[in-house]
Amino acid sequence: MADVPQTVTLTIDGKPVTVPTGTLLIEAAKQASIEVPSFCYYPGYSLQGACRMCVVSIEKMPKLQTACTTVVANGMVVNTQNPEVVNGRKAMLEFLLTNHPLDCPVCDKGGECELQDAVFRYGAAETRFVETKQHEDELKFSNLVYYDRPRCILCYRCIRVCDEGMDVNAYGIGFRGSHSEIIPNRGEELECEECGMCIDICPVGALTSGTYRYKTRPWEMNYTGTICNHCGDGCKTTLSVRNNAIIRANNRDHSGFNGEFLCVKGRFGWDFVNSEKRLVTPLVRRNGSQAPASWEEALDVTVSRLKAVLETHGSGAVAIIGSNRTSNEENYLLQRLARTVLKTNSVDHHRTGDFSTLVAALSEAKATDRYATMQDVSEARSILLIGNDPTHQHPLLAFQIRQAVRSHKAQLHVVNSAGIKLALRQAAQFVRVNPGDERTVIRELAAGGGPESVSSLRAKLGSESGTIVIFGDEIRGDSVRNLVRWGLSLPGNTRFIALGDYANSRGAADMGLLPGSLPGYEPVSSEAARARYAEVWGATVADVPGRNLRQILDDVKAGQIHALLVFGSNPVKTFGLPGELLGKLDLLAVAELFATETTEFADVVLPAASFAEKSGTVTNTCGQVQAIKKTMRKAGTRSDLEIILALARELGHAWAYGSAEDVLREIITHVPAYNVALPSLMVGRAVPTRPAGAPPALERDDLVFSSRDTLFTSGTVSRFSWALNSVNEAKRPHGHIF
Amino acid sequence: MSDYQSYMKGSPLEVKVISARFGLPNSTSIDTFLAHEGYQGLKKAFQMGPDAVINEMKSSGLRGRGGAGFNTGLKWSFVPKQTDKPKYVVCNADESEPATCKDRPLMEYDPHQLIEGIVIAGYAIGAHQGYIYIRGEYRYLMDILDRAIAEAYARGYLGRNIQGSGFDFELCTHTGAGAYECGEETALLNSLEGLRGYPRVKPPFPAVVGVYGCPTIINNVETLCNAPHIILKGAEWFAGLGTPKNGGTRLFCLSGHINRPGVYELPMGFPLRRMIEEVGGGIPGGKKLKSVIPGGSSCPLLTADEIDVAMDFDSLARIGSMLGSGGVVMIDQDTCMVKVAQRIMKFYAHESCGWCIPCREGTAWLKRLLDRLHGGGGLPGDPDTALDVSYNILGKTLCPLGDAAAMPTISIVKKFRSEFEEHVSLGACPYERKAVAV
Amino acid sequence: MLSEALKSRFDQVIARYPLKRSAIVPLLLFAQDEIGYISDEAIEEIARRVEVRPIEVIEDISYYSMLHRQPIGKYNLQVCTNVSCQLLGGEQILDHCSKRLGIGHKQTTSDGLFSLEEVECLGACCGAPAMQVNYDFYENLTPERVDRLIEELKANGKAR
Numbered sequence A: 001m002a003d004v005p006q007t008v009t010l011t012i013d014g015k016p017v018t019v020p021t022g023t024l025l026i027e028a029a030k031q032a033s034i035e036v037p038s039f040c041y042y043p044g045y046s047l048q049g050a051c052r053m054c055v056v057s058i059e060k061m062p063k064l065q066t067a068c069t070t071v072v073a074n075g076m077v078v079n080t081q082n083p084e085v086v087n088g089r090k091a092m093l094e095f096l097l098t099n100h101p102l103d104c105p106v107c108d109k110g111g112e113c114e115l116q117d118a119v120f121r122y123g124a125a126e127t128r129f130v131e132t133k134q135h136e137d138e139l140k141f142s143n144l145v146y147y148d149r150p151r152c153i154l155c156y157r158c159i160r161v162c163d164e165g166m167d168v169n170a171y172g173i174g175f176r177g178s179h180s181e182i183i184p185n186r187g188e189e190l191e192c193e194e195c196g197m198c199i200d201i202c203p204v205g206a207l208t209s210g211t212y213r214y215k216t217r218p219w220e221m222n223y224t225g226t227i228c229n230h231c232g233d234g235c236k237t238t239l240s241v242r243n244n245a246i247i248r249a250n251n252r253d254h255s256g257f258n259g260e261f262l263c264v265k266g267r268f269g270w271d272f273v274n275s276e277k278r279l280v281t282p283l284v285r286r287n288g289s290q291a292p293a294s295w296e297e298a299l300d301v302t303v304s305r306l307k308a309v310l311e312t313h314g315s316g317a318v319a320i321i322g323s324n325r326t327s328n329e330e331n332y333l334l335q336r337l338a339r340t341v342l343k344t345n346s347v348d349h350h351r352t353g354d355f356s357t358l359v360a361a362l363s364e365a366k367a368t369d370r371y372a373t374m375q376d377v378s379e380a381r382s383i384l385l386i387g388n389d390p391t392h393q394h395p396l397l398a399f400q401i402r403q404a405v406r407s408h409k410a411q412l413h414v415v416n417s418a419g420i421k422l423a424l425r426q427a428a429q430f431v432r433v434n435p436g437d438e439r440t441v442i443r444e445l446a447a448g449g450g451p452e453s454v455s456s457l458r459a460k461l462g463s464e465s466g467t468i469v470i471f472g473d474e475i476r477g478d479s480v481r482n483l484v485r486w487g488l489s490l491p492g493n494t495r496f497i498a499l500g501d502y503a504n505s506r507g508a509a510d511m512g513l514l515p516g517s518l519p520g521y522e523p524v525s526s527e528a529a530r531a532r533y534a535e536v537w538g539a540t541v542a543d544v545p546g547r548n549l550r551q552i553l554d555d556v557k558a559g560q561i562h563a564l565l566v567f568g569s570n571p572v573k574t575f576g577l578p579g580e581l582l583g584k585l586d587l588l589a590v591a592e593l594f595a596t597e598t599t600e601f602a603d604v605v606l607p608a609a610s611f612a613e614k615s616g617t618v619t620n621t622c623g624q625v626q627a628i629k630k631t632m633r634k635a636g637t638r639s640d641l642e643i644i645l646a647l648a649r650e651l652g653h654a655w656a657y658g659s660a661e662d663v664l665r666e667i668i669t670h671v672p673a674y675n676v677a678l679p680s681l682m683v684g685r686a687v688p689t690r691p692a693g694a695p696p697a698l699e700r701d702d703l704v705f706s707s708r709d710t711l712f713t714s715g716t717v718s719r720f721s722w723a724l725n726s727v728n729e730a731k732r733p734h735g736h737i738f
Numbered sequence B: 001m002s003d004y005q006s007y008m009k010g011s012p013l014e015v016k017v018i019s020a021r022f023g024l025p026n027s028t029s030i031d032t033f034l035a036h037e038g039y040q041g042l043k044k045a046f047q048m049g050p051d052a053v054i055n056e057m058k059s060s061g062l063r064g065r066g067g068a069g070f071n072t073g074l075k076w077s078f079v080p081k082q083t084d085k086p087k088y089v090v091c092n093a094d095e096s097e098p099a100t101c102k103d104r105p106l107m108e109y110d111p112h113q114l115i116e117g118i119v120i121a122g123y124a125i126g127a128h129q130g131y132i133y134i135r136g137e138y139r140y141l142m143d144i145l146d147r148a149i150a151e152a153y154a155r156g157y158l159g160r161n162i163q164g165s166g167f168d169f170e171l172c173t174h175t176g177a178g179a180y181e182c183g184e185e186t187a188l189l190n191s192l193e194g195l196r197g198y199p200r201v202k203p204p205f206p207a208v209v210g211v212y213g214c215p216t217i218i219n220n221v222e223t224l225c226n227a228p229h230i231i232l233k234g235a236e237w238f239a240g241l242g243t244p245k246n247g248g249t250r251l252f253c254l255s256g257h258i259n260r261p262g263v264y265e266l267p268m269g270f271p272l273r274r275m276i277e278e279v280g281g282g283i284p285g286g287k288k289l290k291s292v293i294p295g296g297s298s299c300p301l302l303t304a305d306e307i308d309v310a311m312d313f314d315s316l317a318r319i320g321s322m323l324g325s326g327g328v329v330m331i332d333q334d335t336c337m338v339k340v341a342q343r344i345m346k347f348y349a350h351e352s353c354g355w356c357i358p359c360r361e362g363t364a365w366l367k368r369l370l371d372r373l374h375g376g377g378g379l380p381g382d383p384d385t386a387l388d389v390s391y392n393i394l395g396k397t398l399c400p401l402g403d404a405a406a407m408p409t410i411s412i413v414k415k416f417r418s419e420f421e422e423h424v425s426l427g428a429c430p431y432e433r434k435a436v437a438v
Numbered sequence C: 001m002l003s004e005a006l007k008s009r010f011d012q013v014i015a016r017y018p019l020k021r022s023a024i025v026p027l028l029l030f031a032q033d034e035i036g037y038i039s040d041e042a043i044e045e046i047a048r049r050v051e052v053r054p055i056e057v058i059e060d061i062s063y064y065s066m067l068h069r070q071p072i073g074k075y076n077l078q079v080c081t082n083v084s085c086q087l088l089g090g091e092q093i094l095d096h097c098s099k100r101l102g103i104g105h106k107q108t109t110s111d112g113l114f115s116l117e118e119v120e121c122l123g124a125c126c127g128a129p130a131m132q133v134n135y136d137f138y139e140n141l142t143p144e145r146v147d148r149l150i151e152e153l154k155a156n157g158k159a160r
């Protein structure tokens, strides 16, 4: 066959347009900034040719053609404006409106409705339809998704996003002709991931949100682009606020690497912020029981007890447990508080993935250019997934993986102890192992030999190039080293992603909420590093690693720790710690959003602001830094940043930070790998970081473990989300739909 | 079991090619078939070789009997020769076009003729599997075909190495379950794949990307039944039976207001007037003819003074109608044309698959408008609205069902407009009034 | 419970296609022939055998007009009223059946013996007006022929 030219040139409305061969006419028009209206066409999903809204006239073709199904050809002469086309569109809209209720004033989509806009731009003034419209009652598909048949224009977007995008296939079409309707997969109800993608992708008000419907008009809300606070993937989301309460979250502008994607947590799980169970007044324990107190009092008590403990027992008797959700700025200041004010390196957090060892291994191999981003995954040709269940624990990552498989047949290789959905539905190869044997597989992959399944995996990966290696908490410590060493020996640029649970799990490690590492994974043992930070902080840092989280808890048991500060963490639950022990402390101060198993035993409870109520940055599991923006205020709460600053001040260290941004500036200038461009962060970009350093080896195996959240849980906060708890799936056994 | 007499009344004017064996005792058995030239065409095809077969078909001027009238040989020639994909032959036995009942006798009285035609088609394009997609209502015909297929296997006319030719071909029936749209070739393919009968975007055409994404030819029952005769007696002979570019004969189904309704095999281009008067024996009760549906309800209707036309694809196209599927319906003077239009639209509204907007919403709208108009609630603007809505459907739908709904409506409103206006002004159907009067 | 005979027929039919799901519509119709309608059990069973999600089977059922999920009469009278039949009194035949049985379109007699349905062209245009009782054709109908037929069917129906 003769070689095909890479581009074709055609004329649209007199404009010459040159586009790659195989481009669809509707996309070519877009490039020439000519709008061709459409409903059923949706980039990235299969073609329907159903709505006929995109009709255009093409020279030498008998009748109007649909731009969404026509592939451009050289010399094609297209007209999108002539009377025939204009009338064609008018006709389609008149048809659509014959049975479409004109209830726009009370329709959620009013103001954001593609049909409304199309009628405004292309529609006929009046209709000749005089028959009565057929009414049908609205159906409740689930607590989060409602369906209004008369409003539905049958563009089949919901079906495709659920089928092709989510691989859930919860929707079908029922009946025929003008009786056709969208039907859910379980009788009257949906059984699905409840991601709500169908709601956003619906061009009209046919699919509406159980949490948003009939609450407001789109133009009455304030919109803030920020980052979802749940899993570690870091989806961009737009919070819509009215009367100082969040009403909706979505990503209509497709900004961020998640495009149109949000999972059920991102789209609905923010409602914990509005929960009336939020802590809004500080609590101080007086003769046994916690009582409301003023902020001043609460801080006084904390500080005076801290001072007392320091005087009598020394800094070895204090420790800090940090959070997986607080911002980088807060984490940075928290470890500074520990190291320079309390004079202890005993600061740690619940580590949900072994980022440190990944950094160490890549640094040793001089391969710190090999961190993969979320975008990289959707473009990957070969992916190796070891452990974890992204469908539940990293919904966006799972979406990206499916996209890679769908769009360009990427080869997915899975090593897992469970038949996870990605392994059963998308994987080219699935090596199933006993729990714990993921590490064995890696050893065998590296050493050669091993069972047939492993050697064929080795062979296949040997034939791929540029594989992205993604691993969960099953791989930690030396296994990470082995994996990296072997992975780098594969053809092409192998890149890596370590998976951690929450919105800022990665940031906690990056910012040095670790007993042995300063911000940027520099060991406290490093003379140079200590010197540099001493300069920045105007205070020295102890050269021996502090106590890690397990040791801190042992010391609490052993009565060697007398004061414990906990920020946004629930150790009693997470580490199964008998709370009574905490009762014995001279000081347990906890900054939290809600009453938890840990606050129960606190001497001081400080009501903290949530992600929606503060600004800063977070770093996703791939190491991409993104800005979170203050959306609203919650009376009575203070951000962890304010709390840390206040404590420092009361302890005699008046730090000169006016805002989170000042802290960020310091991080940018002084933390290796965080020299990111502030402006790109501010315009909402996801800026990748490539840390290099020599952090100490993982102290003990049981320091790293994931909470194994499902799609419908998110640590402690999800207990306070009506939306997440109200969907049936959340009540069913883990993984039932998949 | 259709009653042979009522379908095959016979006429001296018939030229029997594909219906020649219908009357024979035990006509469905393979022995009867073999005793009357059965499978001779196939044997000859094996000697000619695939390309020769396709060329013979092309020059015979055989055009699709399903409705579209596309040159069959040409269609076969579009199937790619070099491909590693399997190829398929699908026989369209969905016969659902209103007023059409010609494939029925072909399968009922001479099933082996169809099987032979299908195997020839398979041999010509290099397919090794065939499916007969038969409408669900035709269950008894499926049983007849299944028996015939079993016989053909037993006698080596299906299966491996057919008659020592080295050619393998598998064939089975596939039942539909009630959907006119599944007669449309791409909807049929989806239905055959177990999906809802929605049409596919063309191109690609089935000849290149058909069932299971493989090259596929889809032909009507009657079309395929002609193949053995063309191969056996030659393209020239076949072409000679009809008019230029319209080779052979055609089964016409005469129904409605006609004295001798039935299926008649007449040469292509047979004059419509003679068909009505001489073959069909005229209009019952000596009534006057008002209108004719020339080829199934999808075709624009003719008025009584348009019947001096040769019944072939091109002649009917010339007067703005179509030969369609061979269903010829006579409508007498006492018939309400608004009611005819209403009933036709009721059908298309019921059968619209609902995939694309103009067909789904347009047919529903027109049905309700015509219901209201015939029911007496007509408004002065209705005839024009009916026309506009039809034109807004025409040429804008994904598959031709939309056109099939629009075309008859446009022709009826245009040609019998006064009847519509009378309904409006009377606020009732004049004909039902008369009915009441007598 | 689906009969063993039906299940083995399922296997034969499925084996005819390179893609199992091709068998869905035939299987549904054969299941309906045996059970009288399409039960939830049948849906699950078919979905399992052709390896699709149940909703894909349900989508098909509501598309094809011959398939139904509710039991209907032992004899389903399907009267054609399309053009060729209409011109020769198809609608009168429908009305006659309706009066005679006391049921309307898509209704079933209380004794469960008869259902009535107005259908589109049956391909019996030259024998108009026509109807189908289950799969059997009855053509050139008159009200009298219909009465006789209904009586016969009653007799048979009661007999069994």
Ligand SMILES: Cc1cc2nc3c(=O)[nH]c(=O)nc-3n(C[C@H](O)[C@H](O)[C@H](O)COP(=O)(O)O)c2cc1C
Binding pocket: B063, B064, B065, B066, B067, B068, B069, B070, B072, B092, B093, B094, B095, B096, B097, B180, B181, B182, B183, B184, B185, B186, B218, B219, B220, B221, B223, B224, B399, B400, B401, B404
């Ligand atoms: C709505 C619609 C219904 C159709 N129904 C039938 C049918 O019942 N039988 C048939 O043979 N062709 C039918 N056709 C035509 C087929 O699409 C196709 O053209 C034909 O099967 C090709 O075979 P042929 O070339 O032998 O005619 C229909 C077309 C449309 C648009």
Ligand code: SF4
Binding pocket: A228, A229, A230, A231, A232, A233, A234, A235, A258, A261, A262, A263, A264, A265, A266, A267, A394, A395, A396, A397
């Ligand atoms: S995938 Fe993760 S980040 Fe994205 S919306 Fe869901 S929970 Fe939020």
Ligand code: FES
Binding pocket: A037, A038, A039, A040, A041, A048, A049, A050, A051, A052, A053, A054, A055, A066, A067, A068, A069
């Ligand atoms: S966008 Fe082209 S048909 Fe819908």
